[in-house]
Amino acid sequence: MSFCSFSGGEVYKDHFETGMYVCAECGHELFSSRSKYEHSSPWPAFTETIHENSVSKHEERWGAYKVKCGKCGNGLGHEFVNDGPKHGLSRF
Numbered sequence: 001m002s003f004c005s006f007s008g009g010e011v012y013k014d015h016f017e018t019g020m021y022v023c024a025e026c027g028h029e030l031f032s033s034r035s036k037y038e039h040s041s042p043w044p045a046f047t048e049t050i051h052e053n054s055v056s057k058h059e060e061r062w063g064a065y066k067v068k069c070g071k072c073g074n075g076l077g078h079e080f081v082n083d084g085p086k087h088g089l090s091r092f
Contacts, residue, residue, distance in 0.1 A: 018034075020032060026069060064081075
């Protein structure tokens with residue numbers, strides 16, 4: 001699933017069924033529903049990836065990383081440093 005575009009009604013933000021989130025372009029495993037958490041942004045948020053190489057990240061500006069699929073490079077959104085659950089993990 002790709003969640004980089006926002007059309008005013010992101011369908012996966014409040015979706016908490018058990019399963020796996022994968023890249024919309026290539027099907028590469030990205031996130032487990034176990035790592036998903038509620039967040040105030042319009043996009044789904046996760047605390048960790050499935051595999052170490054599930055995503056690639058590069059810093060766009062201090063504290064903000066562009067996140068892409070680790071296999072095909074499809075844009076997935078952003079990770080913001082220190083913007084996550086109280087235990088300090090970032091969100092994707």
